Amino acid sequence: MARLPLYLRALNGLAERGIATVSSEDLAVGAGVNSAKLRKDLSHLGSYGTRGVGYDVDYLIYQISRELGLTQDWAVAIVGVGNLGRALANYGGFVSRGFRVASLLDADAEVVGTGIAGLVVEHIDSLESVIRERAVSIVVIATPAAAAQEVCNRVTAAGITSILNFAPVVLTVPDGVDVRKVDLSIELQILAFHEQRKVTGGVDETAAAAADQWPGTVGMSERNQGASAPPRGGRT
Amino acid sequence: MARLPLYLRALNGLAERGIATVSSEDLAVGAGVNSAKLRKDLSHLGSYGTRGVGYDVDYLIYQISRELGLTQDWAVAIVGVGNLGRALANYGGFVSRGFRVASLLDADAEVVGTGIAGLVVEHIDSLESVIRERAVSIVVIATPAAAAQEVCNRVTAAGITSILNFAPVVLTVPDGVDVRKVDLSIELQILAFHEQRKVTGGVDETAAAAADQWPGTVGMSERNQGASAPPRGGRT
DNA sequence: GTACCTTTGTGAACCAATGCACAAAGTCAC
DNA sequence: GTGACTTTGTGCATTGGTTCACAAAGGTAC
Numbered sequence: 390m391a392r393l394p395l396y397l398r399a400l401n402g403l404a405e406r407g408i409a410t411v412s413s414e415d416l417a418v419g420a421g422v423n424s425a426k427l428r429k430d431l432s433h434l435g436s437y438g439t440r441g442v443g444y445d446v447d448y449l450i451y452q453i454s455r456e457l458g459l460t461q462d463w464a465v466a467i468v469g470v471g472n473l474g475r476a477l478a479n480y481g482g483f484v485s486r487g488f489r490v491a492s493l494l495d496a497d498a499e500v501v502g503t504g505i506a507g508l509v510v511e512h513i514d515s516l517e518s519v520i521r522e523r524a525v526s527i528v529v530i531a532t533p534a535a536a537a538q539e540v541c542n543r544v545t546a547a548g549i550t551s552i553l554n555f556a557p558v559v560l561t562v563p564d565g566v567d568v569r570k571v572d573l574s575i576e577l578q579i580l581a582f583h584e585q586r587k588v589t590g591g592v593d594e595t596a597a598a599a600a601d602q603w604p605g606t607v608g609m610s611e612r613n614q615g616a617s618a619p620p621r622g623g624r625t
Numbered sequence: 626m627a628r629l630p631l632y633l634r635a636l637n638g639l640a641e642r643g644i645a646t647v648s649s650e651d652l653a654v655g656a657g658v659n660s661a662k663l664r665k666d667l668s669h670l671g672s673y674g675t676r677g678v679g680y681d682v683d684y685l686i687y688q689i690s691r692e693l694g695l696t697q698d699w700a701v702a703i704v705g706v707g708n709l710g711r712a713l714a715n716y717g718g719f720v721s722r723g724f725r726v727a728s729l730l731d732a733d734a735e736v737v738g739t740g741i742a743g744l745v746v747e748h749i750d751s752l753e754s755v756i757r758e759r760a761v762s763i764v765v766i767a768t769p770a771a772a773a774q775e776v777c778n779r780v781t782a783a784g785i786t787s788i789l790n791f792a793p794v795v796l797t798v799p800d801g802v803d804v805r806k807v808d809l810s811i812e813l814q815i816l817a818f819h820e821q822r823k824v825t826g827g828v829d830e831t832a833a834a835a836a837d838q839w840p841g842t843v844g845m846s847e848r849n850q851g852a853s854a855p856p857r858g859g860r861t
Numbered sequence: 862g863t864a865c866c867t868t869t870g871t872g873a874a875c876c877a878a879t880g881c882a883c884a885a886a887g888t889c890a891c
Numbered sequence: 892g893t894g895a896c897t898t899t900g901t902g903c904a905t906t907g908g909t910t911c912a913c914a915a916a917g918g919t920a921c
Contacts, residue, residue, distance in 0.1 A: 394814040398793060412868065421795050425871095425910060432870055440869045440916045457814050458821030465813070472715045476708035482793055482810035487817070527816055550823060551816040557634060557718055559657050567819050569812045574718035576805045577701070578630040578693050580763055580787040581723070583803050585694030587786060648898065661880055661901095668900055676899045677887040862921100869916075879906070888897075 390430050393453050395420045400450045412443035454487075464491040466525045468540050469532030470500050470510050473555055477531060478506040491523040496536070516540075520547045527551045534558045541568075626666050629689050631656045633722075636686045648679035690723070700727035702761045704776050705768030706736050706746050709791055713767060714742040727759040732772070752776075756783045763787045770794045777804075 399419035403411055413431070417424035431437060431444070434456050438444045454460050465488050467474050477483070478493055495501055496513045503510050511519065519525060528544045530537050530552060537556035544552065545566050552568045554560055560568050635655035639647055649667070653660035667673060667680070673688050674680045690696050701724050703710050713719070714729055731737055732749045739746050747755065755761065764780045766773050766788060773792035780788065781802050788804045790796055796804050 391811075391815055393818070394808070394811040397814075398808075399795070402794075413870095414868085419795065423910065425912090426908085428868095428870060429909090436870075438869055439918085441867045441918045443868065456818070458817045459814065461821075463817050463820070472708075472712035476712040477809065479708045480809055482808070483813065486810055486814060488810070488813055526820055527813065529813075551820045553812055553816055558638070559635070559655060565823075567816060569816055571807070571809065571812055572630070572634075572718070573713065573716055573807065574722055574724070575627075575630040576789055576807055577699075577719065577724055577763065577765075578633075578695065578722060579627055580789055580803060580805055581694045581699050582629070582692070584699070584762055584787045585697075587801075649900095650898085659880060661882090662878085664898095664900060665879090672900075674899055675887070676885075677889085677897050679898065864921095865919085867916105867918075870914095872913090873911085875908105875910075877906105877908085879904105881904085882902095884899105884901090886897105886899075888895105890895090891893090 390433070392420070392422065392426075392430055393457055395422070396427065396430070397450065397453045397457070397459075400446055400453070403446050404450060409446055410443050411446055411449075413438070416444065459487040461487065463488050463527055464523055464525045465489065465527045465529060466492040466494060466516075466519060466523075467529045467531060468494045468513065468516070468544075469530060469536070469556075470495040470497075470505060471531065471533075474529075474531040475505055477529060477555075478508065488527075491525050492519045494519065496532075513540075516543055517547045520544065520549060525549070527553065529553045529555070530560075531555045626669070628656070628658065628662075628666060629693055631658070632663065632666070633686065633689045633693070633695075636682055636689070639682050640686060645682055646679050647682055647685075649674070652680065695723040697723065699724050699763055700759055700761045701725065701763045701765060702728040702730060702752075702755060702759075703765045703767060704730045704749065704752070704780075705766060705772070705792075706731040706733075706741060707767065707769070710765075710767040711741055713765060713791075714744065724763075727761050728755045730755065732768075749776075752779055753783045756780065756785060761785070763789065765789045765791070766796075767791045 396416065399416060400411070402419065403416075413428045414424045417427045420427065431449070434452055437449055437452050465483065467477055467490060470478070470493050474493065474495070478490055483490065490506065490508065493505060493508050493510045494513050494516055495510050501510050501512045520528070526549070528549050528551070530540055532540055534556045537554065537558050538560060541552060541554070541560045541562060545562055550566045552560065552562070552566065554568055554570045557572055557574075559570070562568055632652065635652055636647070638655065649664045650660045653663045656663065664674075667685070670688055670692050673685055701719065703713055703726060706714070706729050710729065710731070714726055719726065726742065726744065729741060729744050729746045730749050730752055731746050737746050737748045756764070762785070764785050764787070766776055768776055770792045773790065773794050774796060777788060777790075777796045777798060781798055786802045788796065788798070788802065790804055790806045791809075793808055793810070795806070798804055
């Protein structure tokens with residue numbers, strides 16, 4: 390389940406505060422979910438709770454970590470050392486959860502050779518050999534959009550089946566390859582959507598009025614005139 | 626709907642390549658969803674397609690942008706100018722979609738006053754005045770976990786109702802406030818989970834064996850002895 | 862040992878979202 | 892103008908996930 394990492398984080402917070410036992414109710418509010426859902430999720434891993442008492446925090450942390458495969462050490466390669474790549478390389482949340490950044494790679498000669506987060510940036514040419522020799526099993530793509538598919542092709546060809554993609558493109562991959570996409574602007578767009586709803590109770594009036602007067606055309610019937618000459622001026 | 630930003634990005638890609646019309650089928654594969662789902666989503670916005678032809682790309686971009694509230698200019702403040710904050714400030718995807726970074730704020734005197742992405746980092750003390758004077762409507766929290774709730778309290782008190790949280794904590798907010806959380810390590814954990822499944826067909830055997838021998842205790846019945854003295858050694 | 866209390870684990874109802882399949886609507890060729 | 896073809900928009904069945912509610916299980920007090 391995709392919620393296990395959430396529980397894990399809440400549990401780690403409890404463990405740090407020295408709490409040894411937690412009820413499903415308390416853990417649920419900590420993770421921001423329904424308590425019945427949490428119990429059902431946990432019951433899928435096996436019965437690790439004690440009725441009348443709750444769950445042993447440390448034991449549950451261990452069980453979830455094991456289920457998520459965090460008890461083993463995952464070698465991760467980050468391709469693309471721009472601002473985002475740098476932020477990821479320094480991100481503490483990776484190391485603390487069983488992920489080891491095995492390599493930073495970039496195509497830019499300016500960046501290759503510089504040191505970031507205790508690693509020396511390597512040239513993208515070594516991608517395949519790095520993956521092979523350091524047993525990399527997950528690749529993070531933090532390149533510009535234009536380079537992402539090319540990188541993706543190379544890493545899948547090299548046998549990688551798990552990719553975390555930060556580039557704003559939909560990657561096409563062979564069957565059996567997992568791609569998870571993170572788009573930092575999508576979340577903002579969703580917030581803006583809700584914010585707009587709060588303010589105006591719907592689409593704002595100025596924009597709605599403008600919608601009826603689509604620039605360059607008069608009505609629906611004429612709209613498709615613009616099919617060969619795009620209606621929005623200045624994109625030719 | 627949360628999928629509109631996805632469609633929007635696919636559409637922008639098509640527009641850049643000069644494509645004027647697209648069928649639901651083509652757009653669906655571009656966005657990685659089912660075509661029927663896409664049509665149903667779009668029909669909720671109104672009937673913007675032409676049967677037998679498809680959708681006018683530019684017109685649809687405009688309609689979705691309007692629905693998402695991207696036709697107006699959103700002022701965003703980023704709190705916490707670490708690696709992640711810097712990456713976000715430089716992230717092109719924000720500006721291109723109607724979001725304007727109105728301010729970068731940090732508590733660290735070392736960082737305050739430096740220039741990033743054409744802005745001068747301001748001190749966190751000015752948080753409230755910045756929000757008020759620049760009409761900030763969305764706040765991005767990219768601080769360390771420990772500082773996030775405090776920042777959150779201050780911005781909600783200042784009237785902010787939309788927060789994008791990158792800090793690895795669950796924020797508690799008053800009713801009516803929207804919080805969206807992005808955790809860069811959760812996606813990685815989900816990948817690791819699937820990767821593990823691929824390799825072993827389930828939980829790996831070493832860990833499974835170890836699970837039956839929870840360190841420090843013998844069996845289930847004794848486990849709760851550890852409630853006051855945590856079973857996993859060295860966390861006191 | 863017994864009665865009571867707390868909390869888990871789960872059966873069952875419920876709800877929303879998904880995908881199929883097809884009719885309606887429009888285009889294009891001739 | 893007519894007929895064949897394409898593509899949208901949507902009714903409907905199905906699926907998956909969420910929540911409720913409660914019995915079973917264990918702990919605790921006396």
